[in-house]
Amino acid sequence: MCIFGLFGIAGLYARQVEKTGWLGLAGYILLTVFYAVQMCYAFAEPTILPLLAPLAPTFVASVMGMSSGAGGPVALGAFEVVFRIVSVLYLLGLVLFGIAIFRARILPRGAAVLLAISGPLAVVMSLLPHQFARFAALPMGISLIWLGFALFLERRGPVSEPVSVKISPLPVQTGAD
Numbered sequence: 001m002c003i004f005g006l007f008g009i010a011g012l013y014a015r016q017v018e019k020t021g022w023l024g025l026a027g028y029i030l031l032t033v034f035y036a037v038q039m040c041y042a043f044a045e046p047t048i049l050p051l052l053a054p055l056a057p058t059f060v061a062s063v064m065g066m067s068s069g070a071g072g073p074v075a076l077g078a079f080e081v082v083f084r085i086v087s088v089l090y091l092l093g094l095v096l097f098g099i100a101i102f103r104a105r106i107l108p109r110g111a112a113v114l115l116a117i118s119g120p121l122a123v124v125m126s127l128l129p130h131q132f133a134r135f136a137a138l139p140m141g142i143s144l145i146w147l148g149f150a151l152f153l154e155r156r157g158p159v160s161e162p163v164s165v166k167i168s169p170l171p172v173q174t175g176a177d
Contacts, residue, residue, distance in 0.1 A: 001137075002039035006032060008144050012101065015151055019104035027097025034089040041083065087123075094119030094140060101147070107154075111146035114139055 013020065013028040020027075045063075053060045062072025066083055098116025102109050118139035125136035 002035045002042055005035045005144070008148055009035075009097065011151060012107070012144075012147055013097075015154075016101065016104045016106050019106060020100035023096055024100035024104070027093050027095075027100050030089045030093030031097055034086055034093055037082065037086045038090075041086075087126075091119040091123060094122075098143075107147050107150045111143045111150065114143035115147070118143055 009028060009031050013024060016024060049060050049063060058073045062074040062076055063079075065072040066076065066080055095116050098112050098114075098118075101107055101115065102112035121139050122136035126133045128136075
């Protein structure tokens with residue numbers, strides 16, 4: 001998800017870079033940092049935590065409760081602080097990037113609205129139990145798929161049209177008269 005997200009938002013931003021302005025740049029940077037850091041958490045959850053479950057079940061329970069805000073018996077310190085900061089980057093990045101895409105008027109505005117509201121909607125859905133909180137990413141995923149298809153199917157004209165210019169030789173003047 002994170003790797004495709006990085007490539008996807010880079011493509012969306014590159015297509016609209018002239019029209020989105022500083023708002024698009026801010027949203028793009030926030031989402032890029034979110035995806036880069038989230039990649040580490042997304043890797044650890046299915047690969048490292050199952051190995052730690054028999055050895056440190058309270059630690060694993062605390063990490064799993066982190067995304068829903070339920071917490072756990074173990075204080076995770078910086079691990080939890082970074083997760084909270086990344087959650088704020090996700091929220092702000094989606095709102096800013098969605099508004100920038102909406103204002104650029106290049107890609108579908110409905111998808112831009114869905115992208116902008118998917119951040120706050122994910123915050124509300126994250127209050128659900130962990131197994132259901134994963135569905136919080138669906139609105140963002142749907143909007144990115146919609147925007148990606150619109151970008152892929154966009155009709156573009158030729159980059160430049162050949163110009164026929166007739167060049168006539170001009171007499172060359174020399175200063176030796």
